[in-house]
Amino acid sequence: MQGENMNSKRRTFALVILLFGAFMDILDTMIINIAIPSIQSGLQASSSAVEWTVNAYILGMALFIITGGRAGDILGRKKMFMLGIAGFTIFSAFSGLAATINVLIFSRAIQGITAALMIPQVLSYIQVLFAPKERAGALGAYGGVSAFATVGGPILAAFLIKINLFGLGWRTIFLINIPVGVFILIAAMIGLTESKSINPLRIDIPGTFMATASLIMLLYPLIQGNSMGWPVWTFLSMVVSLIVGILFIVYEKRRMKRNQSPLIALNLFQFKSFIGGVSVATLLMIAMSGYFLVFMFYLQMGLHFTPLRAALAAMPFSIMVPAMTGFSVTKLAPRYGRKVVVLGLIILALGLASVESVMHGAGTSLSNWQLLPVLLIGGTGMGMVVAPIIDFSISQVPEQDAGSASGILNMMQQVGSSIGIAIVGTIFFNSIGSSLTSAREISGFAMGERYAIWSAVGILLVTIPFVFLLPKKIHHHC
Incomplete structure (x- = not known):
C-alpha cells in the first residue's frame, strides 16, 4: 500500500x-x-x-x-x-x-x-x-x-x-x-x-523537408509580397509551393505502400469524419489566428490602448472559450451532434462581426465595456467548436491510428494558424500601408481592421459546409 x-x-x-x-x-x-x-x-x-x-x-x-x-x-x-x-x-x-x-x-x-x-x-x-x-x-x-x-x-x-x-x-x-x-x-x-x-514509427526526414519547403514557399511571398510590391517571383513561389505539395503527397503515398512510416498517414483521409474535422479545424485557425493578430494590433497601435488594457479587453473571449468547451463536449455534442459545431461557427462569426461593428461605431472612444458582450458571444461560439471538432475528427478512426490522427490534426491547426496570420495579416497591413509611419491616422487602422475581421468572418462561414462531412452524432470506433 x-x-x-x-x-x-x-x-x-x-x-x-x-x-x-x-x-x-x-x-x-x-x-x-x-x-x-x-x-x-x-x-x-x-x-x-x-x-x-x-x-x-x-x-x-x-x-x-x-x-x-x-x-x-x-x-x-x-x-x-x-x-x-x-x-x-x-x-x-x-x-x-x-x-x-x-x-x-x-x-x-x-x-x-x-x-x-x-x-x-x-x-x-x-x-x-x-x-x-x-x-x-x-x-x-x-x-x-x-x-x-x-x-x-x-x-x-x-x-x-x-x-x-x-x-x-x-x-x-x-x-x-x-x-x-x-x-x-x-x-x-x-x-x-x-x-x-x-x-x-520511423522518422520521415525527406517528407518533413518537403512539407517545410512547400509551406515556406507559400507563406514567405504571402507575408513579404505586400511590402515588396508583389514582384513576379512571389506568384512563381506560390505556384512552386503547390507543385512541391503535390510531390509531397505522391511521395507519402509511395512511402505508405512500402510501409515506411510516412509523415502523414494518408489512409486516414478515407474517413469522411477525419476530412471534415481537419478541414474545419484548419479553416477555424486560419480565421482566428489572423483575427487575434489584427485585434491586438488595432487596439494598441490604432487606439493607443496600453498592453494591459488591451489584454483585459480580450479577456472575456479567453475566459468564455474554456468555460464553454467542457459543457459543449460533455453535454451538447453527445445530444445534438454536429449541429453544435454548425451553431458554434455561426455564433463565432456573429461575435466577430459584432466586435467589428462595435469598434467601427465607437471609433476612438471605444471602451472595454463596449467589447464585453460581443466578446462573450464570440468566446461562446469558439468554445462550442474547438473541443467537439477533435472528438468528431477521430470518431471513425481505428483506435490504433488515433495517435497519428491526433498528430495530423495538431499539425494542421498550427499550419492553419500560420496561413491565417499570413493572409488576414496581409489584408490588414495592406490596408493601413506598408509603412507604419504613414498609417498613424485612425482611419487607416479602422479600414484595415474592418477588411481583416470581415475576411475572418467570411472564412468562418465558408467553414460551415465542411461540418456536414462529420457524422450526425459521435459513434466511436470500437
Missing part, C-alpha cells in the same frame, strides 16, 4: 513537471500578440517582420511536431523532453536579447522547433504513466493548464511590459522563461523515468 502511494506521488510529480513544460509553450504562443506593437517600435520592424515574429514559432512547431513525437518513441521521451526544454530555454534567452528583428525571428523559429520536441512527450507520458481510469484526470489537468495559460498569458505579458523590469520592456516576456526552464530541466532530470515505444 505504501509502495503504491509512493508510486502515485512519483507519477503526480512527473505530471506536474510535464504540465510546466506545456504551460511554457502555450504561454509563449499567447503572449506574443500583446507584445508585438512594443517589439515593432523597439526594433523598428516592418509589418511583414511583425507577422514573421508570430509565424516563425507556429511554423517551426507545426512542421516538426509529428517528427518530435516519433523521436521520443525511438530515442526516449525523457531525452526529447529535456532536449526540448533546454533548447526552448536557450532560445528564449536569444529572443529576449535579440538586437535585431531578424535575430528575434530566427530565435522564435528555433523555439518552435524545440517546443515540437517537448510537447508530444507530454501527452505520450500521460498515456504511459496513467491507467485509462486515471487518464481523464491527468488530461483534465492538462486542459486546465492550457486554459489558464490562454487566459493568463496576455495579462502576464502586459504586466511585464508595464513594470518594465530593469528597463527591459518586452524582452522580459522571453527572459522569464530562463529560470522556469532551468527549474523544469532539473526537475525532469530527477522526476522523469525514461520511456520508449516498443514498436516505434
Whole structure:
C-alpha cells in the first residue's frame, strides 16, 4: 500500500513537471500578440517582420511536431523532453536579447522547433504513466493548464511590459522563461523515468523537408509580397509551393505502400469524419489566428490602448472559450451532434462581426465595456467548436491510428494558424500601408481592421459546409 502511494506521488510529480513544460509553450504562443506593437517600435520592424515574429514559432512547431513525437518513441521521451526544454530555454534567452528583428525571428523559429520536441512527450507520458481510469484526470489537468495559460498569458505579458523590469520592456516576456526552464530541466532530470515505444514509427526526414519547403514557399511571398510590391517571383513561389505539395503527397503515398512510416498517414483521409474535422479545424485557425493578430494590433497601435488594457479587453473571449468547451463536449455534442459545431461557427462569426461593428461605431472612444458582450458571444461560439471538432475528427478512426490522427490534426491547426496570420495579416497591413509611419491616422487602422475581421468572418462561414462531412452524432470506433 505504501509502495503504491509512493508510486502515485512519483507519477503526480512527473505530471506536474510535464504540465510546466506545456504551460511554457502555450504561454509563449499567447503572449506574443500583446507584445508585438512594443517589439515593432523597439526594433523598428516592418509589418511583414511583425507577422514573421508570430509565424516563425507556429511554423517551426507545426512542421516538426509529428517528427518530435516519433523521436521520443525511438530515442526516449525523457531525452526529447529535456532536449526540448533546454533548447526552448536557450532560445528564449536569444529572443529576449535579440538586437535585431531578424535575430528575434530566427530565435522564435528555433523555439518552435524545440517546443515540437517537448510537447508530444507530454501527452505520450500521460498515456504511459496513467491507467485509462486515471487518464481523464491527468488530461483534465492538462486542459486546465492550457486554459489558464490562454487566459493568463496576455495579462502576464502586459504586466511585464508595464513594470518594465530593469528597463527591459518586452524582452522580459522571453527572459522569464530562463529560470522556469532551468527549474523544469532539473526537475525532469530527477522526476522523469525514461520511456520508449516498443514498436516505434520511423522518422520521415525527406517528407518533413518537403512539407517545410512547400509551406515556406507559400507563406514567405504571402507575408513579404505586400511590402515588396508583389514582384513576379512571389506568384512563381506560390505556384512552386503547390507543385512541391503535390510531390509531397505522391511521395507519402509511395512511402505508405512500402510501409515506411510516412509523415502523414494518408489512409486516414478515407474517413469522411477525419476530412471534415481537419478541414474545419484548419479553416477555424486560419480565421482566428489572423483575427487575434489584427485585434491586438488595432487596439494598441490604432487606439493607443496600453498592453494591459488591451489584454483585459480580450479577456472575456479567453475566459468564455474554456468555460464553454467542457459543457459543449460533455453535454451538447453527445445530444445534438454536429449541429453544435454548425451553431458554434455561426455564433463565432456573429461575435466577430459584432466586435467589428462595435469598434467601427465607437471609433476612438471605444471602451472595454463596449467589447464585453460581443466578446462573450464570440468566446461562446469558439468554445462550442474547438473541443467537439477533435472528438468528431477521430470518431471513425481505428483506435490504433488515433495517435497519428491526433498528430495530423495538431499539425494542421498550427499550419492553419500560420496561413491565417499570413493572409488576414496581409489584408490588414495592406490596408493601413506598408509603412507604419504613414498609417498613424485612425482611419487607416479602422479600414484595415474592418477588411481583416470581415475576411475572418467570411472564412468562418465558408467553414460551415465542411461540418456536414462529420457524422450526425459521435459513434466511436470500437
